[in-house]
Amino acid sequence: xxxxxSQVAKKFNLTAYTLxxxxxxxxxxxxxxxSSGLRRFSxxxxxxxxxxxxxxxxxxxxxxxxxYFVLAVKGDExxxxxxxxxxxxxxxxxxxxxxLRRNLKKIEFKIKYYQTAKxxxxxxxxxxxxxxxxxxxxxxK
Amino acid sequence: xxxxxSQVAKKFNLTAYTLxxxxxxxxxxxxxxxSSGLRRFSxxxxxxxxxxxxxxxxxxxxxxxxxYFVLAVKGDExxxxxxxxxxxxxxxxxxxxxxLRRNLKKIEFKIKYYQTAKxxxxxxxxxxxxxxxxxxxxxxK
DNA sequence: ATAAACTTTAGAGTATACTCTAAGTCAAGA
DNA sequence: TCTTGACTTAGAGTATACTCTAAAGTTTAT
Numbered sequence: 001x002x003x004x005x006s007q008v009a010k011k012f013n014l015t016a017y018t019l020x021x022x023x024x025x026x027x028x029x030x031x032x033x034x035s036s037g038l039r040r041f042s043x044x045x046x047x048x049x050x051x052x053x054x055x056x057x058x059x060x061x062x063x064x065x066x067x068y069f070v071l072a073v074k075g076d077e078x079x080x081x082x083x084x085x086x087x088x089x090x091x092x093x094x095x096x097x098x099x100l101r102r103n104l105k106k107i108e109f110k111i112k113y114y115q116t117a118k119x120x121x122x123x124x125x126x127x128x129x130x131x132x133x134x135x136x137x138x139x140x141k
Numbered sequence: 142x143x144x145x146x147s148q149v150a151k152k153f154n155l156t157a158y159t160l161x162x163x164x165x166x167x168x169x170x171x172x173x174x175x176s177s178g179l180r181r182f183s184x185x186x187x188x189x190x191x192x193x194x195x196x197x198x199x200x201x202x203x204x205x206x207x208x209y210f211v212l213a214v215k216g217d218e219x220x221x222x223x224x225x226x227x228x229x230x231x232x233x234x235x236x237x238x239x240x241l242r243r244n245l246k247k248i249e250f251k252i253k254y255y256q257t258a259k260x261x262x263x264x265x266x267x268x269x270x271x272x273x274x275x276x277x278x279x280x281x282k
Numbered sequence: 283a284t285a286a287a288c289t290t291t292a293g294a295g296t297a298t299a300c301t302c303t304a305a306g307t308c309a310a311g312a
Numbered sequence: 313t314c315t316t317g318a319c320t321t322a323g324a325g326t327a328t329a330c331t332c333t334a335a336a337g338t339t340t341a342t
């Protein structure tokens with residue numbers, strides 16, 4: 001079973017432009033062409049696109065994603081390298097989640113600050129509630 | 142107490158170029174200048190930079206960050222809008238953490254897949270372990 | 283058969299976020 | 313006084329990731 005470029009675009013919520021761009025950069029090394037030159041996406045190519053999306057969403061550049069697929073095409077001899085790339089990526093995602101959680105605390109503080117400011121009216125929040133200044137400094141300094 | 146642009150750059154691991162760029166875009170509306178035209182960063186300006194970093198790391202564009210600071214400069218009448226922005230941002234961060242967690246599972250599957258491939262040698266992992274194909278499809282489809 | 287819809291390529295254009303250069307200003311130390 | 317180093321501006325250049333146009337060829341529906 002094969003898919004046209006616009007069917008794949010629809011499936012992954014991308015544009016055909018973007019898929020052609022990825023192909024041009026070497027991110028879709030196994031996509032074939034029909035006798036008249038139209039791209040034919042196989043199930044394996046769909047898995048490729050799904051993996052591109054996963055790596056992209058977790059912060060890899062398209063160049064890094066291409067490097068990964070270049071290794072994949074070389075076959076079993078590159079399994080160690082690809083595994084190492086995924087181990088590195090796992091670490092990066094875990095670090096990013098930690099960073100987001102730290103920043104989430106800052107945003108939650110800001111919401112609490114604004115709620116307090118609304119409660120106390122025109123007054124200065126930090127002079128009314130000195131412990132909030134301490135909390136601010138702990139989060140932001 | 143005031144800081145020069147290079148002191149602030151060092152403190153936040155940014156370059157002076159970047160800080161001038163942020164100033165030009167309107168992200169540092171309260172930074173003053175000395176009589177000879179040199180930027181002087183106050184404690185409040187440092188808090189601004191810390192907030193820019195927080196918002197940037199959680200996915201806001203510089204344009205969106207500027208909009209936030211433009212509201213902040215307008216004073217108490219914009220507190221509701223700023224609070225709403227932070228509530229929206231909290232939601233976005235939570236969604237992003239969920240997305241990263243989903244993608245982390247995919248990366249972890251890949252690592253397990255490669256480990257299995259190494260264990261079974263040249264053989265096809267999915268024909269040896271059909272449940273791994275089911276797991277792949279569950280994660281990626 | 284033919285019109286509409288889809289695809290191809292090369293290459294140009296856009297948006298974002300820097301990053302740097304050039305030319306000049308200013309303050310402090312030898 | 314002069315040199316060094318940090319700062320200023322406007323504006324050019326870079327990297328990334330699309331996004332689109334133009335002109336041509338292909339496929340599908342009536």
